[in-house]
Amino acid sequence: MKKSDFNYQLPDQLIAQYPLPERSASRLLRLDKQTATITDCQFADFVDMLTSDDLLVFNNTKVMPARLFARKASGGKVEILIERIEDTRRALAHVKASKSPKADSLLILENGVICRVLGREEDLFRLEFEAEAGLLGLLAEVGHIPLPPYISRSDEVSDLDRYQTVFADQLGAVAAPTAGLHFDQATLERLDKKGVPRSFVTLHVGSGTFRPVRVENLSEHVMHKEFYSVSQACVDAVSQTREKGGRVVAIGTTAVRALESASISGALQAGFGDTNLFITPGYAFKSVDALLTNFHLPESTLLMLVSAFAGYDAVMNAYRYAIEQRYRFFSYGDAMIVI
Secondary structure, three states: OEHHHHOOOOOHHHEOOOOOOOHHHOEEEEEOOOOOOEEEEEHHHHHHHOOOOOEEEEEOEEEOOOEEEEEEOOOOEEEEEEEEEOOOOEEEEEEEEOOOOOOOOEEEEOOOOEEEEEEEEOOEEEEEEOOOOHHHHHHHHHOEOOOOOOOOOOOOOOHHHHOOOOOOOEEEEOOOOHHHHHOOHHHHHHHHHHOOOEEEEEEOOOHHHHOOOOOOEHHHOOOOOEEEEEOHHHHHHHHHHHHOOOOEEEEOHHHHHHHHHOOOOOOOOOEEEEEOOOOOOOOOOOOOOEEEEEOOOOOOHHHHHHHHHHOHHHHHHHHHHHHHOOOOEOOOOOEEEEO
């Protein structure tokens, strides 16, 4: 298939700029994988779609306040987006400036901390920060939540909470696993009361999730790498679910990528490392039976993954329907369940 096959026209007003006041107040579009039937629901209906035989798999990654603002010694403005922390002082990052900084140049952060450019690896810069509290302490002090590029506003205090899942505990992402944003404590308690088990994987979502596919031929696209981890406890939970005839319900495309990356051998295995798994129509899923997800960008790798799972025609038809019905799109938008 071609990149252009996944294009669609979205009115700007349907891009959610803020979350709803309540996490679980979103609409939910239900897509039946077998019949391609579309049903309008509310996210509150999600619990009723499950049984105690099913297993929910969440991504417990935690978003870093990874955006920093600085200036060059010459006074030019610089924006830094931390992509991956290497140690207490060093990180790989995207650097946006009128002119890319050279090796050994110095950047001065808002609080006066000095950042030295050590070098460049493809589109990332290796930076070293002279921060007494370490890099994590520095981010906590002056870092900003890295809202996606389609949110046309600066981050606000409320984003520290709302652009984070309530179960996030593994720091390392620069973008939220957005399907998980719909869950609040009340919903988790409803799931517990119904006896629906849950397990966790980790996939540190990178900024590459927003990177456009630049080639028309999908076989030529090089997927960005992201760190993932799948525990033996999760493997055992999936196995037990399959034994009793239940469904493995992935909460978000990032949970899918973690599970499927750990299933490359043909069977789900515990492990961790970097994954650049690129899932497109024709892919044979090994560990996922149902998917809760948000609505994704045109021509994005995430839309391609959802189309691989639910069927290209069914997904594109569902997106057309969602636009007609004025669903809210992207990170702070409404949800879709393929079941």
